[in-house]
């Protein structure tokens with residue numbers, strides 16, 4: 114069983130790598146995902162610095178994040 118699984122896993126790794134390599138390609142920006150900022154409602158585009166936590170990014174900028182924090186941290 115293990116012998117059968119191993120090549121499949123390798124293939125999966127290869128596909129993942131190919132995807133990441135594509136995401137690193139800077140020439141064409143049309144593939145980049147976008148989100149709407151929950152503070153100013155304006156769309157913003159994926160950035161390299163967000164590659165590890167893109168799912169958690171909700172704000173287009175530090176300014177909007179600070180605004181959101183002010184609203185939620187009213188209890189302080």
Ligand SMILES: [Zn+2]
Pocket residue numbers: 150151152153154155172173174177
């Ligand atoms: Zn914003």
